[in-house]
Amino acid sequence: MKKLYSPRVKHTIGMLCLFFSMATAYAQNLPAGFSRVAVASGISSPTVMAFAPDGRIFVAQQNGVLRIIKNGTLLTTPFLSLSVNASGERGLIGIVLDPNFSTNNFIYLYYTVSSGTHNRISRFTANGDVVVPGSEVVVLNLDPLSSATNHNGGAMHFKNGLLYVAIGENANGSHAQNLDTYHGKVLRINPNGSIPPGNPFTTGSEQRRRVWAYGLRNPYTFDIQPGTGRVFLNDVGQGTWEEINDATSGGLNFGWPSAEGNSTNPAFTNPVYAYQHGSGDGRGCAITGGVFFNPSSTNYPTQYAGRYFYQDLCNQWINMLDLSTTPATRLPFATSVGGSILSLDVGTDGNLYFLDRNGGHLYKIIYTVNNAPTIVNHPSNTTVTAGQPATFSVTATGTAPLSYQWQKNNVNISGATNSSFTITSTQAADAGNYRVLVLNTAGSATSNNATLTVNTFNAPPTAQINTPVAGTLYRGGDVVSFSGDATDPETGTLPASAFTWSVTFHHDTHTHDGPPIASGVKSGTFTIPNAGETSDNVFYRIYLIVEDAQALRDTVYRDVTPRKTTMSFATQPAGLQVRLDGQPLNTPSSVVGVESIQRTIGVVEPQTLNGTTYVFDRWLHGGNASQTISTPINDVSYTAVYKVSGLRAPENPSNTVNGLTYDYYEGSWTALPDFQTLSAVERGPIANVNLWPKNRDDDYAFRWTGFIDIPADGTWTFYTSSDEGSQLFIGSTLVVNNDGLHTLREASGSIALARGKHALTVTFFEQLGTASIITRYAGPGVGKRVIPNSAYHRLASATASSLVENSNDAIQIYPIPAQRDVTVSLEATVGEEISISLINLQGQLIFQKKFSANANGPNAFTLDIDEVPANLYRIQIQQGEFLYSRNFAIRR
Known part of the structure; x- marks a missing residue:
C-alpha cells in the first residue's frame, strides 16, 4: 500500500537508530595501516567521554546517565543517573576527571537541570564503578536559559589545577559580546567555582570576573595541549565557517556574532584555522571534536605527534592541522568513519577514540603494519525470521591488500570474498555457522564462528x-x-x-x-x-x-x-547596516524566516557611509535599538532610521532657521531629480529671490539649505506640502518624502534631535506650471511653525496660511490598533469629496478610497483592511484644500 510522506524501513536486528537521515554502514577510508575498531556499542545518544588513568572510559548519555566502559565492556550498572532536561542539545553534555582523580575520585559534570532553567557544573565522588550516593557538590549554577534548547557548549578541561569551561550563547548572539553573562564564553575558575587570580577581567560582575575568552557561538569541544598548555577552542559556526581558535591567552574576543571565520576588525582574534560549509573532505557543517595528539606513548608513526586532529559531524571525516607551519596547514586523515561523529579524544593506550552518536558506538583507530592479518572485530551471532536479510561483517588489520573468503560450516561460499557477507532473503536451510578467512602475503587469520538462527516465517507489522x-x-x-x-x-x-x-x-x-x-x-x-x-x-x-x-x-x-515569512530590512538613509540575530546585515535585504520564531534585531552604530558618520535614531515601527521580535505571520518591513553624528549648536539657540539659501535648476523630470548631478541656473539667499520658474517651458526644481536651531532635546516633526514632490533632510537623514501625487498634499516625518543647530535641506520640483510648497516643523511644547521664506503659493490656489493654521484635532481614527477594518470620523459638508489614502512606512501608497460626505457635520468612512499585512501605517486624508495624516497599527 502506498503511503504519502511515509517511507517504510524494515528492521530485524541491531539497535534502533533514531537518526535515519544518515547511513548506518560505512566504508572507512584511513591511511595504510590504520583501522577503525569498535570498542563498545549500545550507548544511548552519547555526548562526551573521558579517560580515567586506569584505562576506564566514562561515557555520558544525553539522558543523564553516565556509563563506564571497562576492559572493552560497557558495564550494565550506570555510574550515576541524573535527572536532566534533555530537550534539543540539553542534557548531560560535559565531563572531566579531576587531575588527582586517582587519589580523590572527583569527577565534574556539566548538565541541564530537570526544570530546564539553567545549566550546572557539579562535582561527584566515585566509589569504584559507581558514584557515592549524595556526593554531588554544586560548583556553579550558570545563567538562566531561554526557551532555545541549542548552543549549550559543555566542554571542560583542567589546566594548572584550574577548571576551564566552554559555554554556548544559547542561540542569542548578543550574549557572546556581553561580559556580564556566562553565555558565549570560556570560563576559568577554581575547582570550587570561585574566581582565581590572573583572570583578564578583574572588576565588575561575578560573570565578568570568571570570563577567560568571549565572542563565541557554541564551543562544544576544546582541548589543552599536554606540556605547552595551548588551548584550542572548536566553535561551531552558523552559515559559513567552522573555527578552531587559540585561547591560550586570556581576554581574547573571537568576534561572534559580528564576525564568523576571519575578520579585518582588529578588535577580534582570528581563528588558527577555519573551514567552510559544504560537501566533501575538509568541509562540513559542525566541528564536534578536536584533540592535540601528544600521548605519553603510541605506536602511531612519528609524523603524527603534535598534530591537532579534528572532526566534522556531517561529512564523517577526521582531518589534522600541522602546527609546525604558519599559518597551520590542513592535512587529510580519514573519511567515512561513521555517522554523527563527536568527542574526538586520545586514549591512555595512545589511540584516537571517537563516539558515533547515530549508532551508539565508541570507536578507536589503531595502527598496525607489515603484519599477517589480525581480526579486530569478529562477526556476531544473528537471529532472523525467514525471508529477512542477514549480514555478517569483520574488521581485520594487516599489510594490504587483504583478501577474504567466507565459509558456512567450514565450506567456502562461492563469491563471498568481501569484508561483509549478506544473505538477502534467509531460509531455514541457511541456518548454520559462518566464519571468514582473511589472507595477505604475510599469512592468514580465521574469525570466530557466528551462528545464524532462522526462525519460522513471520510477516512484519x-x-x-x-x-x-x-x-x-x-x-x-x-x-x-x-x-x-x-x-x-x-x-x-x-x-x-x-x-x-x-x-x-x-x-x-x-x-x-x-x-x-x-x-x-x-x-x-x-x-x-x-x-x-x-x-x-x-x-x-x-x-x-x-x-x-x-x-x-x-x-x-x-x-x-x-510556514515562512519574508522580512525586509532597510535604513534611512539607504545603504547602512542593521543587525539580525546579532550579525551585521547590509541593507536593503530580505530574509526568509519561520513564522513565530523569535529573532533579535538591532543596529550598528556608529557607522560611516560616503564619509558621513551616523548614529541610530529610531525604528520606524518603534521600540528599542535592540529588540526581540516574533517572526510575523505576514511579510513585513523593518526600517532603521539613522542621523548624522555630532551636529550641535552653540548655547542659547534662537529657534530659527539660519542662513537659508537656494539653488534653482531647470530640466525635464518625472520625479525628484538627483541634485548631485545638476548644475544650478541660479543661487543665492532665499529671502531675496522670486520663487517662480524662469522658463515656463521647462520643469524646475529648488533646493534650500541652511541650519535650524532646535531649542530642546526631543522628537521633532517636520512637514512639507507639495503637488509634485518634495523631500526634507536633517543632515543626511531623509525625514520627509512627499511624492505629491499631483495634488496638494502634506507629508510628515519625525526625528529625535538634540538641542542645538542641525543642517537642513529641502528639495522640490514642479513639472511645468506653478506650484505651492510650505515647510513646517513642531516639537516639544512648540506648535507648528512655518520655516521662514519656504512658503509660496500657486495661482488660483489656497493660501499658505490656510494650510498652515488648520488643525486636524476634529479627526478620529478607530479602533487602534485595527484588525479587519478602520474608521475615519471627521467634520464635513454634505457632498464634499473626501480622499483617504493608506500609506506604509516606506511612503508607498497601499490604496486610496474616495468618499462623498452625506451630511453636514460628523461623517464616518470605513476602510476594509482585512488583506493588509500587520504593521504600522499612515492614514492620509485630503479634504478640499486641506491635508491631514495620522499613524496607526494593524495587528492580527
Whole structure:
C-alpha cells in the first residue's frame, strides 16, 4: 500500500537508530595501516567521554546517565543517573576527571537541570564503578536559559589545577559580546567555582570576573595541549565557517556574532584555522571534536605527534592541522568513519577514540603494519525470521591488500570474498555457522564462528501515522498532535506498548534531536520551540516504529514543514547596516524566516557611509535599538532610521532657521531629480529671490539649505506640502518624502534631535506650471511653525496660511490598533469629496478610497483592511484644500 510522506524501513536486528537521515554502514577510508575498531556499542545518544588513568572510559548519555566502559565492556550498572532536561542539545553534555582523580575520585559534570532553567557544573565522588550516593557538590549554577534548547557548549578541561569551561550563547548572539553573562564564553575558575587570580577581567560582575575568552557561538569541544598548555577552542559556526581558535591567552574576543571565520576588525582574534560549509573532505557543517595528539606513548608513526586532529559531524571525516607551519596547514586523515561523529579524544593506550552518536558506538583507530592479518572485530551471532536479510561483517588489520573468503560450516561460499557477507532473503536451510578467512602475503587469520538462527516465517507489522496529516505546516510555539495505528498479520492490532515515537529536527544537511515525546502510546502532543535555530531551511520529522512479538519492526515517518515569512530590512538613509540575530546585515535585504520564531534585531552604530558618520535614531515601527521580535505571520518591513553624528549648536539657540539659501535648476523630470548631478541656473539667499520658474517651458526644481536651531532635546516633526514632490533632510537623514501625487498634499516625518543647530535641506520640483510648497516643523511644547521664506503659493490656489493654521484635532481614527477594518470620523459638508489614502512606512501608497460626505457635520468612512499585512501605517486624508495624516497599527 502506498503511503504519502511515509517511507517504510524494515528492521530485524541491531539497535534502533533514531537518526535515519544518515547511513548506518560505512566504508572507512584511513591511511595504510590504520583501522577503525569498535570498542563498545549500545550507548544511548552519547555526548562526551573521558579517560580515567586506569584505562576506564566514562561515557555520558544525553539522558543523564553516565556509563563506564571497562576492559572493552560497557558495564550494565550506570555510574550515576541524573535527572536532566534533555530537550534539543540539553542534557548531560560535559565531563572531566579531576587531575588527582586517582587519589580523590572527583569527577565534574556539566548538565541541564530537570526544570530546564539553567545549566550546572557539579562535582561527584566515585566509589569504584559507581558514584557515592549524595556526593554531588554544586560548583556553579550558570545563567538562566531561554526557551532555545541549542548552543549549550559543555566542554571542560583542567589546566594548572584550574577548571576551564566552554559555554554556548544559547542561540542569542548578543550574549557572546556581553561580559556580564556566562553565555558565549570560556570560563576559568577554581575547582570550587570561585574566581582565581590572573583572570583578564578583574572588576565588575561575578560573570565578568570568571570570563577567560568571549565572542563565541557554541564551543562544544576544546582541548589543552599536554606540556605547552595551548588551548584550542572548536566553535561551531552558523552559515559559513567552522573555527578552531587559540585561547591560550586570556581576554581574547573571537568576534561572534559580528564576525564568523576571519575578520579585518582588529578588535577580534582570528581563528588558527577555519573551514567552510559544504560537501566533501575538509568541509562540513559542525566541528564536534578536536584533540592535540601528544600521548605519553603510541605506536602511531612519528609524523603524527603534535598534530591537532579534528572532526566534522556531517561529512564523517577526521582531518589534522600541522602546527609546525604558519599559518597551520590542513592535512587529510580519514573519511567515512561513521555517522554523527563527536568527542574526538586520545586514549591512555595512545589511540584516537571517537563516539558515533547515530549508532551508539565508541570507536578507536589503531595502527598496525607489515603484519599477517589480525581480526579486530569478529562477526556476531544473528537471529532472523525467514525471508529477512542477514549480514555478517569483520574488521581485520594487516599489510594490504587483504583478501577474504567466507565459509558456512567450514565450506567456502562461492563469491563471498568481501569484508561483509549478506544473505538477502534467509531460509531455514541457511541456518548454520559462518566464519571468514582473511589472507595477505604475510599469512592468514580465521574469525570466530557466528551462528545464524532462522526462525519460522513471520510477516512484519504495518505502521500508520494518522496525525499530523501529510502537508501539515507549523509555526514556532505550535502544539503538534500525533497519533498512529499498527497491525500485525499474525496477532492483529498491536498494543500501545509496541509503539516507539521520536522527532528529529532537520537543518540543512544534518539533524538535531527534536522535542522529546512519549513512547508506549498511540497518541500524544509535543510543542515546537519558538526560539533557537533561525534558519528557514528546516523541518521536523516524526517517526513511528512498531515492533511485533518476533522483534520485526516497521518504521514510518511524517514531515511537518514550516510556514515562512519574508522580512525586509532597510535604513534611512539607504545603504547602512542593521543587525539580525546579532550579525551585521547590509541593507536593503530580505530574509526568509519561520513564522513565530523569535529573532533579535538591532543596529550598528556608529557607522560611516560616503564619509558621513551616523548614529541610530529610531525604528520606524518603534521600540528599542535592540529588540526581540516574533517572526510575523505576514511579510513585513523593518526600517532603521539613522542621523548624522555630532551636529550641535552653540548655547542659547534662537529657534530659527539660519542662513537659508537656494539653488534653482531647470530640466525635464518625472520625479525628484538627483541634485548631485545638476548644475544650478541660479543661487543665492532665499529671502531675496522670486520663487517662480524662469522658463515656463521647462520643469524646475529648488533646493534650500541652511541650519535650524532646535531649542530642546526631543522628537521633532517636520512637514512639507507639495503637488509634485518634495523631500526634507536633517543632515543626511531623509525625514520627509512627499511624492505629491499631483495634488496638494502634506507629508510628515519625525526625528529625535538634540538641542542645538542641525543642517537642513529641502528639495522640490514642479513639472511645468506653478506650484505651492510650505515647510513646517513642531516639537516639544512648540506648535507648528512655518520655516521662514519656504512658503509660496500657486495661482488660483489656497493660501499658505490656510494650510498652515488648520488643525486636524476634529479627526478620529478607530479602533487602534485595527484588525479587519478602520474608521475615519471627521467634520464635513454634505457632498464634499473626501480622499483617504493608506500609506506604509516606506511612503508607498497601499490604496486610496474616495468618499462623498452625506451630511453636514460628523461623517464616518470605513476602510476594509482585512488583506493588509500587520504593521504600522499612515492614514492620509485630503479634504478640499486641506491635508491631514495620522499613524496607526494593524495587528492580527
